[in-house]
Amino acid sequence: MTVRNDAEPTQQRRMSAVPTIHDVAAHAGVSPMTVSRVLAGGTSVRPAKMERVLAAVAELGYRKNENARSLRPGQRTGLIGVIITNVSNPYYAELQLGVEEVLSAENIRLLVGNSGEDPARERQLVADFIGRHVDGLIVVPTGGDTSHLSERSLGSIPLVLASRELEGIEADTVVIDDVKGAFEGTSQLISEGHTRIAYLGNMVSVFTSKRRYDGFEKAHKDAGIEVVPELVRAGQRDPATAQDAMEELLQLPDPPTAVFSANNRNTIGVLRALRSNALSFAQPGETAPRSDIRVVGFDNFELSDMMPFLLNVIEHDARELGRQAGKLLVRRLRENNNDAPRKVQLPTHLRI
Amino acid sequence: MTVRNDAEPTQQRRMSAVPTIHDVAAHAGVSPMTVSRVLAGGTSVRPAKMERVLAAVAELGYRKNENARSLRPGQRTGLIGVIITNVSNPYYAELQLGVEEVLSAENIRLLVGNSGEDPARERQLVADFIGRHVDGLIVVPTGGDTSHLSERSLGSIPLVLASRELEGIEADTVVIDDVKGAFEGTSQLISEGHTRIAYLGNMVSVFTSKRRYDGFEKAHKDAGIEVVPELVRAGQRDPATAQDAMEELLQLPDPPTAVFSANNRNTIGVLRALRSNALSFAQPGETAPRSDIRVVGFDNFELSDMMPFLLNVIEHDARELGRQAGKLLVRRLRENNNDAPRKVQLPTHLRI
DNA sequence: GCAGATTGTGGTAACGTTACCAACACGGCT
C-alpha cells in the first residue's frame, strides 16, 4: 500500500479537477504503471489487482488525459482536423456528418473549422491544427495559394481533399463526377430543344465550378451548338447574388429559354428570380406562379421536389463523400503506408 | 552558443515531423526559455536575440505544441467541446457556425460531436471531451439521464446549454422563447376561426417540444377552446415519419382544418403530406396542387417562402443562438467567476 | 527444497512546454 508523498495537493485537486492516473493508483494501492497496463488491455496483471484498479477507475470517473498521452513519442492524438468552407450550406453539413460517422467508429474526434472560402483563414486553421498535432486533415480546399497543404509543410500528416482537387498537391482525394453530371444535365436541356441556355455558378477558380462549366460546354460542343457568352454568369456564391444575376438575364432583350445552375446556392437564387418574375406578370386571382423557363441544377437540396416550377437536379451524396474521405484517411492511418494517392470519384444522378 | 547533446535525432526528426521549441532554440543559438519568452510577448528579451528567434521560428515553421503547453498547471487547451444533436438539420448547422464565429475570434477551436439525440452517445462524447481537457462545453442536451452534465461530474469545466434547458442542471443557458412563439402561432390560427388544429412535434420529453406544446395548449385555453386530443401527434423526428403522421390525420373522418407543427422537420413532413393529398384529388391538367388546410410551423427553413401552400413560420435566429452560447462561455472563461448561471431567451417572430 | 524459468510489478526517464529561481552582465553609485 503506497502512499503518495504529495497526497495533500492531490486530495485538494480531486475536489474540482479531473483525476489523474496517480489518483487512481493511490486509490487502488498500486503503481501508476499497473493502472496504465490495466487500461492498455490488462496483460500481465494479476486479476485481483486488475479488479481493484477498474473499481478505482469507475469510482473516480477517471479518463486518460489524451493530451498527455499523445505527448509520448509514437503516440497519436486521436484528433483530426476538418476544414470545410461553410457548414451553413447543408451540403457541407452532410459532408461533416459523413466524416464523423466513419471517424467516431474509430474513436477519433473532429476539430472542425470553417474557412468561409478564405485561403488565409484556411492556412491559419491548418497551422493551428498542426500545432495541436492532429493525426490527419480532411480539407475542402478554397484554392489559391496551396503551400500550406504541400507535403513539405504538412510533414507526415496525411491529407485528404474533399470535393475539390488541387493542382500540384498529391493527396488522397474524393470528388464527384462534376463534368459528367453537368454534361448530362445540360444535354437534357439541349435534347428538349433549348439552344439559349444560361449558366450560373461560382467563380471558375473554384475546382468544382470549373469542372461543371466544362461539362456544360462539352454538352454544347457534342450537340454541335455554341455556348451563348452573354448568358454565362459566374461568381455568385449565395442565393441573393444568384437571384440578382438571374433577374438581369431575364431583362435581356432575348432572354434564355433554359438555365443550367452549377450549385444549390445558385439554383435557389434562380428559382427566386423566376418566381418574382412570374408573380409580376400574374393574372389577378392566379395564386400559383408559372414559368416557361426550364431549370436544371447541380446538387440536390431539401425540398427541391416541392418547388413550384419544374426543376431537375443533378443529385449526389454529400454524406457519402464525407464517409469516403473519412475512410481514405483511416486507411492511411492504419496502414501508415506511402502508397500513391488514391482518387475516388463518386457518381451523380440526374433526377427527372 | 549551446549545442544540444542529442542533436542527431532532432536533425533526423526535422525531416518529417513538427519542429519543437528546442529546434528553434538550437537554430537561434539561445535556450528554449528565451524562445518561450519571445513567443509569450517578448518581455525581457534583448531585441537582437528576439529577432534571431523570430527568424528561426519563421524559417522552421514552428508552432507551439498546444497539447504539451496545456499540460502545465493552470494552462488552458484552447479547445471547447460542442455537442449538437444533428448537424444535418440546418438549424443546428447554423448554431455551430454561430458558436465558431465567436470562439474563433478568441482563438479557441471546436471539438464537434453529434449525439444523434442518443443520451448514451452524448455521455460518451462528454467523457471523451473531458479526457481531452476542453476549457468548456456547449451542449444541445438530449435529456434523459443528465448525471454526466452535473457539476459534480464536470468539475470546474463551464457548461453552456443551447436551445434546451435541463431540469436539475444549473448552467448558463440560451433558449428561444418557445412558449410565446407557439402561443402566437397557434393564436393566429384560432383568430382565423380554426378550432380543429392538429399538433405535430417531437417527443414531449424533449425540452423544446414540451414548451412548444405548452404554448399551443395555452393559446387554446386563452381562446376558451380545447385541444382536440386525436389531432395531437408527438414523436416524429424526421420529415418521413411526420409525413406519415399527417397522412393519417388527413384520413380521419373529421380531419383538422389547420396544423401547428412544432419544428422544421415536422413542417416539411406536413407539407409533403398535403401535396401528395392534393395531387391525388387534382383535376386532370391541374399542375399546381392546392390545399385548404392552414399550416403554421415553428422554425424557419430555407425555401419556406417558396412552398406551394400558404405557410406561416415562427422564425428565430439559430446562428444568434450559437453566438450567444459562445459569448456566455467566453465570459465564464474570462472572468473565471462563480456567478449564478445566466439565462438568455431569444425572441421569435411570426412571419406572415 | 532449491536452481532456473516465468510472470507480475515498480522506478525512471522522456515527450514539449513554461513557472520559478539562480546566476550573470552591465551600468551607475558611493
Next chain:
DNA sequence: AGCCGTGTTGGTAACGTTACCACAATCTGC
C-alpha cells in the same frame, strides 16, 4: 575600486502519460 540594483539569460522541475529496464514474486522441474 567595490557595491548594488536592474535587466537578461539559462537550469531545473513539473504537468500526465507510457516504454523500457530491473527486480521481486511466483511457479516449474528435478
